Amino acid sequence: MKERPLRTTVIGSYPYPGWLELASRNLEQFGDADREELLEDAVLVAINDQVAAGLDVITDGEQTRLDFNLSFYGFLEGIELETGASRRFGPPAHDQRGKHAVKDELTAPHGLGAARDFARLKKLAPRGVVLKASVPGPYTLSGRLVPNELYSDRYALAEALLPIVRSELEGLLKEGCREITFDEPSMSCYAYLEDPKRLVDMFNRTVETITGKCRLSTHLCFGNYKGRAVAPRRYQPLFPAFLEIKADEIHLEMASREFAELEIIEEIAAKTDVAIGIIDVKNYYIETVEEITRRVRLCLEYAPADRLAFALDCGLSQTARWAARQKLKNMVEGVKQVRQELTIDD
Helix, strand or coil: CCCCCEECCCCCCCCCHHHHHHHHHHHHHHCCHCCCCCHHHHHHHHHHHHHHHCCCCECCCCCCCCCCCHHHHCCCCECCCCCCCCCCCCCCCCCHCEEEEEEEEEEEECCCHHHHHHHHHHHHCCCCCECCCEEEEEHHHHEEEEEECCCCHHHHHHHHHHHHHHEEEHHHHCCCCEEEEECCHHHHHHHCCCCCCHHHHHHHCCCCCCCCCCEEEEECCCCEEEEECCCCCCCCCCCCCHHHHCCCCCEECCCCHCCCCCCHHHHHHHHEEEEEEEEEEEEEEEEHHHHHHHHHHHCCCCCCCCCCHEEECCCCCCCHHHHHHHHHHHHHHHHHHHHHHHCCCC
16 A cells, blocks of 8 residues: 555656757767766756655656667667667657667666666655656567567567566665556557457566565556557556556556546556546646646545545656646645645645
8 A cells, every 4th residue: 555645656757858868969978977977967857856846756757768668678689779760750750769670589688777777766866755666568668679580479579578577677676666667558558459368467477576565556558759649548448457457556547538437447446546647748738736636536536545646647758847847746736735625644
């Protein structure tokens, strides 16, 4: 059980400072110490903004990843990194994202970097703040790899990645991480095409060695590259199969969908905690505190306070920092007001 009802959290990513993006294109000009200082400064930016907003749970903003998962491919051996997408012009969309060729057995002898990033977060974060790490799952990671004679399809690739991801999750535990989001958005994006029970089985096998040893959450959304979804934005194809996911909290994208299918949280809350995305990261409209309080009260019609948490619909990497700061601040204040109404200690 989480440490407080109606707690506030984030998915994982946070906007990159402009100077970090500029530096990332010119890394050859920096030494190792310079690069580490860049990363620490960027993580401090993410920490400070989240702490200033008053969040109960924060992350490192995934400042080292370039995207929520792109950096992980750099740790994989047995692949040939693509240098450019097949389509580079026109409206930016998912078809501009390149794929990597698989040349040999997939391994990651030095891990995937998440445990190392968490160690940095521990060092930099203020004491008393709850820290969370996010790791993409094997099914999501397999989507950027091209099947070959060694791995015949996406599931074969995902099975090869499964022990690699599991090892990284175990590494996070060893670093003292007790809040982990196992991020499998591709499962929610493509469950309408696949057997959801098969996806759940893969999820559960990946996390089996850390289940019960940390607070484990999962994020089910429909894509957010350049603020665009990549699937029918319906949860109906996922349930009831996804109720068998072995997680302490299931996070749902609700705000951008005008809270469609909200009644499903009653079914989820009967088994586990549920985190509601009440902030739309695909919209530059800044939700007011009053709107947040109404949304929280609406969720309380379907689930008890001790089963609910609140967050954004998705990560903030595709949102300008000025908007991210204000959205977080208003979300925390709105939830705080409802806590006070319910006489929940703040």
